[in-house]
Amino acid sequence: METQDKTTTELLDELAGLRQRVAEFEREAGDARPPSRSFPDCETMLRSLLSSSPEPMVVYNARGRVLWINSAFTDTFGWSCEELLGRRIDYVPEEYLEQTKETLEKAFRGELVSPFDTKRLTKDGRVLDIHISSALFRDEYGRPAGHIVTLRDVTERKKAEEALRLEREQLLSIFDSINAVISVADVQTYEILFTNRFTRNLYGKELIGGLCYKEIHGLDSPCSHCPKGKALSLKGEPYHWDYHNPTTNRDYLATDRIIKWTDGRDAKFHLGIDVTERKRLETEKENLQAQLVRAQRMKAISTLAGGVAHDFNNLLHVIQGYSEMLLLESDETDPSYADIQKIISAARTGANMVQRLLAFAKQAETRPVPLDLNRRIRNIEKIWAGTFPRTIRVEFQLADDLARINADPDQVDQILMNLAKNAQEAMERSGTLTVATANVSADREFCSLRLGLCPGDYVLLTISDTGKGTDKQTRDRMFDPFFTTKGWASNRGTGLGLPVVQGIVEQHGGFIECFSEVGKGTTFNVYLPRLADDSAIGRSEPGLGPVDNIETILLVDDEDLVRELGARILTKSGYRVLTAGNGREALDLYRQHHSEIALVILDLIMPEMSGAECLNELAKINPEVRVFISSGHSDADDPRKINHSSVRMIVLKPYEMKQFLEAVRVVLDEQ
Numbered sequence: 001m002e003t004q005d006k007t008t009t010e011l012l013d014e015l016a017g018l019r020q021r022v023a024e025f026e027r028e029a030g031d032a033r034p035p036s037r038s039f040p041d042c043e044t045m046l047r048s049l050l051s052s053s054p055e056p057m058v059v060y061n062a063r064g065r066v067l068w069i070n071s072a073f074t075d076t077f078g079w080s081c082e083e084l085l086g087r088r089i090d091y092v093p094e095e096y097l098e099q100t101k102e103t104l105e106k107a108f109r110g111e112l113v114s115p116f117d118t119k120r121l122t123k124d125g126r127v128l129d130i131h132i133s134s135a136l137f138r139d140e141y142g143r144p145a146g147h148i149v150t151l152r153d154v155t156e157r158k159k160a161e162e163a164l165r166l167e168r169e170q171l172l173s174i175f176d177s178i179n180a181v182i183s184v185a186d187v188q189t190y191e192i193l194f195t196n197r198f199t200r201n202l203y204g205k206e207l208i209g210g211l212c213y214k215e216i217h218g219l220d221s222p223c224s225h226c227p228k229g230k231a232l233s234l235k236g237e238p239y240h241w242d243y244h245n246p247t248t249n250r251d252y253l254a255t256d257r258i259i260k261w262t263d264g265r266d267a268k269f270h271l272g273i274d275v276t277e278r279k280r281l282e283t284e285k286e287n288l289q290a291q292l293v294r295a296q297r298m299k300a301i302s303t304l305a306g307g308v309a310h311d312f313n314n315l316l317h318v319i320q321g322y323s324e325m326l327l328l329e330s331d332e333t334d335p336s337y338a339d340i341q342k343i344i345s346a347a348r349t350g351a352n353m354v355q356r357l358l359a360f361a362k363q364a365e366t367r368p369v370p371l372d373l374n375r376r377i378r379n380i381e382k383i384w385a386g387t388f389p390r391t392i393r394v395e396f397q398l399a400d401d402l403a404r405i406n407a408d409p410d411q412v413d414q415i416l417m418n419l420a421k422n423a424q425e426a427m428e429r430s431g432t433l434t435v436a437t438a439n440v441s442a443d444r445e446f447c448s449l450r451l452g453l454c455p456g457d458y459v460l461l462t463i464s465d466t467g468k469g470t471d472k473q474t475r476d477r478m479f480d481p482f483f484t485t486k487g488w489a490s491n492r493g494t495g496l497g498l499p500v501v502q503g504i505v506e507q508h509g510g511f512i513e514c515f516s517e518v519g520k521g522t523t524f525n526v527y528l529p530r531l532a533d534d535s536a537i538g539r540s541e542p543g544l545g546p547v548d549n550i551e552t553i554l555l556v557d558d559e560d561l562v563r564e565l566g567a568r569i570l571t572k573s574g575y576r577v578l579t580a581g582n583g584r585e586a587l588d589l590y591r592q593h594h595s596e597i598a599l600v601i602l603d604l605i606m607p608e609m610s611g612a613e614c615l616n617e618l619a620k621i622n623p624e625v626r627v628f629i630s631s632g633h634s635d636a637d638d639p640r641k642i643n644h645s646s647v648r649m650i651v652l653k654p655y656e657m658k659q660f661l662e663a664v665r666v667v668l669d670e671q
Helices: 006-029 042-051 071-077 094-108 155-177 197-203 228-233 276-329 335-360 373-387 409-427 444-448 472-477 497-507 560-572 583-593 611-621 657-669
Strands: 057-061 066-069 116-121 127-138 144-153 181-186 192-195 239-245 250-260 266-274 369-371 392-397 405-407 431-442 456-465 511-516 522-529 552-556 576-580 597-602 627-631 647-652
Touching: 057 071, 071 144, 094 116, 094 127, 094 144, 127 155, 155 197, 181 197, 228 239, 228 250, 228 266, 250 276, 276 335, 276 560, 276 657, 369 373, 369 409, 373 392, 373 409, 373 431, 405 409, 405 522, 409 431, 409 456, 409 497, 409 522, 472 511, 497 511, 497 522, 552 560, 552 583, 560 576, 560 657, 576 583, 583 597, 583 611, 597 611, 597 657, 611 627, 627 657, 647 657
Parallel strands: 392 431, 552 576, 552 597, 597 627, 627 647
Antiparallel strands: 057 066, 057 144, 116 127, 127 144, 181 192, 181 266, 239 250, 250 266, 369 405, 431 456, 456 522, 511 522
């Protein structure tokens, strides 16, 4: 049998050498000097050699009984040689007894027995971890004479190994419980040495042994942004960076550092935390903050625009009114006749500009009716066909079951025309304009990303083009009043088109948003509240009762010029006119003359007491009072909110003198 333990082999070799030397000595010396007196016999020498071993040893005979044990065995297991002499292996735990018998039988048959680990009992009942190696020795005839077994106590080593195993399992468990990408790769070869469970699940495969740039980043060569150079330069200190992984299409905040792997080579430890959602939320937060700042800025601008437009309306009203009076008193052959007409024309142009400012400021008068948006689009399609170049194709994707909206038809047409005109100019000479409608519902999460849009049901109007698109800087300012990319010298725009569209949409309780990218066209989404019930529309026209034909009119306006102009027009037309500069004066006059006054012409915006408050007080004095609203309109008092039976007519300033007198006559003549 081949020897398995170095110490045992050396002892046997020495024993064989001694035997050979003894034999040679006996042949040369004969019986003159007995070898037993100068040399120990073989058994004594073997005992001496085995006894000197620091490792426990047992010698078995051919029948598996103990012949001898050394002192190291006694020190380790507690049994003396006399206690075990002639006994079989009864210091083996029962569960290992069969294994031990089979091993001995195998050894006695001369078969190779590799060293192995097992358990052994001590005299006091302790169980030790033992590493066993054995060797067979033979008699002078070459027959198996016995078996020498070396037992090395490895209990402490086993405990250390078990502690290391538990520590490794604990570390692996910790790594596997982390929801982040964890990997270790060879610095030189890029070979993946370790990954945690999250990483394996993320990629759906075992990564160890592959190349990190190929398996993790989906590349054919090392990443250009690989941080190993930075990490190496920091000499073990962590390197923090962020990157986007195209394989997973996720963003990561990473920490890398150089560590020593178990075999001594340098390896890069990588920890990648998924920050995609956080970055998305940060972007949304930035967008919402930008929307809020813009909304606050636009509110300030719209308030200013509304105030300026209201005051300017009164001036235009005076200019237009007195000009019309001069025109009536002038002959067509008078050289000044044409000049006065130009003044009136300029005043009307100014009035149109004021209406656009009021639309931007969400203060323009609207007359909402139940509206089929698809029908409005089809009606305006004819206009587009006549104004668009033939190289621009118009496609329609209109929902068959589109709900109706409560909107002003003229203002809806203005939305369609302005957005289509912008699309045409963006495409220049060729492209595709797509107009689509759909029924949509906006939930709270959807609205949280769109400041100003409330949860509910909407009709969605989408107008998109294949034009040149816009950059972020332009998108951020496209709804600002007087902002234009066309150049003021081109006379192609005033910068009020989109702001007016936004004002109209928001005045209707809707929301508009724009998506655009340079070279990829532009898309506008307009959300208009869906009309659930036609009966819920605005206020109906008030019924008119019979009135006495009393031609006294109370004119109430805080602007002196406007009041004087109105009184002059009415007086010139044969009416008796009482005037008041504010609501309180009007109430005092009405209390004194209410039986004579057939009509009250009332401005809405006045100091001390608003027109709406004055109207309520007039109705208390006389529930049958007839009121004619004349207003430049502002956000403070919306004529649509004055749902009062006394209001018989609403006329916006500035108005033509003829229009004004006809409206007064209509109210007075109603029975």
